[in-house]
Structures are given as C-alpha cells and as structure tokens.
Ligand SMILES: Nc1nc2c(ncn2[C@@H]2O[C@H](COP(=O)(O)OP(=O)(O)OP(=O)(O)O)[C@@H](O)[C@H]2O)c(=O)[nH]1
C-alpha cells in the first residue's frame with residue numbers, strides 16, 4: 121500500500137509542468153493506480169474460501185452449520201422450503217427397503233400394497249450419482265455451446281443454475297400405507313444386517329421420523345435439514361459479513377468427473393477447506409467401484425495441495441462423519457483401505473493413522489489445520505465452525521501481508 125500511495129503523490133507533484141502526452145500518461149497511470157486500489161480494497165474486504173472434497177463428505181452440511189451460526193439461522197419460512205427435499209429423501213429410504221425386500225423375496229401383506237410398492241418404486245427411483253453426473257454434464261455442455269462462459273462469475277452462475285435433479289414429490293398417503301405394512305417394518309428392523317447396499321444414516325433418520333414428517337402441519341426442523349441428502353452438482357455459495365468483511369464460502373460438486381471444474385475457482389482463494397468422509401474407509405467409489413473411496417480422497421487431496429495455483433493457500437482438513445467411523449470400526453478395520461496399518465483396532469489410533477496419511481499427501485511446508493467432526497451435530501459444530509472462521513480470518517490477514 122505504501123508503494124502505491126507514494127507513486128500517486130509523485131505524479132500529482134509534477135502534473136502542472138507537463139506536456140499533453142505526459143498528462144495523458146499520468147492520467148492513465150492514475151487510473152491504473154485507482155483500479156489497483158479498488159482491486160486491493162475489494163480483496164481486503166472479500167475473503168473467498170473454497171470447500172472441496174468427495175461426494176457426500178459433508179460439504180453442504182457444513183455450509184448449513186455455518187448458516188446456522190453466522191447467517192439467518194433458518195427461519196420458519198426458509199425451513200418450509202426444504203419440505204419437498206425431505207419427502208423425497210423419505211421416499212428414497214422406502215424404495216431402498218422395497219428393493220431389499222425384493223432381493224430377499226419378502227412380500228407386502230396384500231397384493232394391493234405390493235402393487236402400490238411396485239408403482240411407488242417406479243415413480244421415485246433411487247438415482248445413482250453416475251446417472252446424475254451424466255445428465256449434469258450433458259446440460260453443462262449444451263449450455264456452454266449456446267453461451268460459453270468467459271468469466272468465473274458466468275461459470276458460477278451457470279453451474280449453480282443447472283437444475284437437473286427435480287424428482288417428483290411423493291404422496292404422503294402412499295408413504296404412510298407402505299410404512300404401515302408389517303413386512304416393510306420387519307425389513308427396517310433388520311436394516312443393520314443388510315450385507316450390501318446398506319441404508320444410509322440419513323435414510324434411517326427420515327424413516328424413523330416418517331410419522332412426524334408425513335403430517336399436514338409438518339415444518340422441517342434444523343436437524344431434518346442437516347440430514348438431507350441432496351447432491352450438489354454445480355456450485356453453491358454462502359456469504360456472510362463479519363467485521364465489515366464479506367466471506368464467500370464456495371461449495372463445489374465433489375464427484376470425481378466434475379473435479380475438472382475445481383480449477384476455475386482456485387484464483388483468489390484465501391483458504392481451502394477439504395472435506396473427507398471418515399465413513400468411506402471401507403467403501404468403493406460409486407463412480408468407479410474398482411477404487412477405494414478414501415484412496416480417491418487422498419489422491420484428490422494430494423492434487424489440490426500440490427496445485428501450483430494454490431501453492432500459497434493454506435488448507436483446513438475436515439475428517440468428517442466420525443460417528444459412522446466409530447461405529448464401523450466395531451466390525452471392520454481400516455486395513456480394508458490401508459493394508460499397511462499395523463496398529464491396534466482402536467478408534468483413536470486408526471484415526472491418527474488416517475490423519476497421518478493426509479499429512480503425507482501435502483507439501484511439508486504447507487500449513488494444514490485439521491478438524492475431526494460430525495457435521496450433523498449442532499452442538500459440536502458450534503465450536504468447530506467458530507474455529508474455522510477464526511482460522512480463515514487469520515489466513516486472510518497473513519495472505520494480505522504478502523499481496
Ligand atoms: N451420520 C453423519 N451424517 C453426516 C455427517 N455429515 C454429513 N452427513 C450426511 O451425509 C449426507 C451427505 O452430506 P452433504 O453435506 O450433502 O455432502 P456433500 O459433501 O455436500 O456431497 P456432494 O454435494 O454430493 O458433493 C447428508 O445426508 C448429511 O446429512 C456426519 O458427520 N455424520
């Protein structure tokens with residue numbers, strides 16, 4: 121700043137005794153100075169944080185927690201807006217159970233309900249991530265052909281408006297009827313014994329609350345909103361102002377084949393928050409079942425932390441879904457993903473090992489702050505979110521010193 125101010129004073133001093141061409145050059149220089157000042161001011165006031173990580177790792181849930189603490193806290197009118205997504209999530213849970221019943225040959229109590237189940241499944245199919253990505257990419261390519269995005273703002277606008285996931289809202293009455301059947305109840309009771317295609321914790325949560333959700337006066341609670349599974353296919357942004365600074369948190373789709381888009385957002389980023397789901401240590405990648413999901417996260421983390429555009433950007437690593445990790449470790453070892461693990465089958469040592477793996481996949485000089493958390497836990501996340509915001513503020517102060 122001092123250098124810029126000095127330059128301005130010098131030019132003002134000599135203006136009166138100058139030729140026409142000289143005055144024009146000074147005017148140009150002033151204009152550039154002015155632009156630089158404005159740009160710097162904007163940079164000082166605006167802090168961009170990029171939220172990256174694998175699909176389902178908890179990026180959007182973290183943004184919701186941020187909104188809860190540093191935003192409007194989800195007033196009733198806003199919460200109402202999540203009703204359809206929640207009903208759709210309940211339907212996904214029911215279809216999951218229907219499919220399991222088909223696999224094990226368990227029938228509904230009457231032929232009428234059996235028929236309803238078949239129709240319900242057809243109307244509200246579980247859509248795979250691969251199908252969604254394919255549709256999204258097609259829509260994106262079509263939009264690019266019609267109107268190519270030339271700036272980051274245009275790309276953001278397009279990616280956040282390509283709304284290709286619009287499933288039908290299911291009938292509450294149908295869901296009540298299906299749920300009341302003893303066979304589906306029996307299937308749900310045995311959910312922890314599903315060997316493949318296990319029920320997600322969010323489906324389990326919504327099915328356990330189906331009576332409350334499928335009522336005429338239902339208003340989603342914050343817990344309901346935090347449990348929603350609705351993949352981000354483009355870009356979502358949450359902004360908040362603190363100490364006269366605008367914080368922009370940009371949540372970018374985590375799917376492997378959409379990661380190419382990440383690079384467009386690397387410019388001007390103060391910090392990267394990288395999300396990893398600890399629960400994925402025994403899971404294969406949905407987009408490519410030959411790859412272990414956590415190995416893929418490690419690779420993505422490595423690529424991001426070694427990216428030349430982010431060489432001065434600090435990383436905040438979130439090891440999320442600790443609740444599921446702890447539960448899974450009761451039956452499975454992290455050796456499933458890391459055969460080189462030699463430690464005891466304990467939560468803390470396993471966690472330490474995973475943490476170490478990520479540490480080894482970043483340049484030694486790069487600063488990394490790690491949080492182990494459960495993003496749906498409001499109480500726990502209060503502290504974590506505050507710590508992250510503080511950390512981003514510090515990172516930004518450090519960054520501005522080097523501008
Ligand atoms: N049990 C548990 N569930 C979680 C946790 N964090 C997030 N979830 C759930 O996991 C699901 C996926 O979370 P999202 O926040 O949508 O994941 P994402 O990273 O935004 O995923 P994409 O948008 O697909 O990239 C949601 O149903 C969340 O409620 C956690 O710590 N524990």
Ligand SMILES: [Mg+2]
Nearest residue numbers: 179180351352
């Ligand atoms: Mg998301």
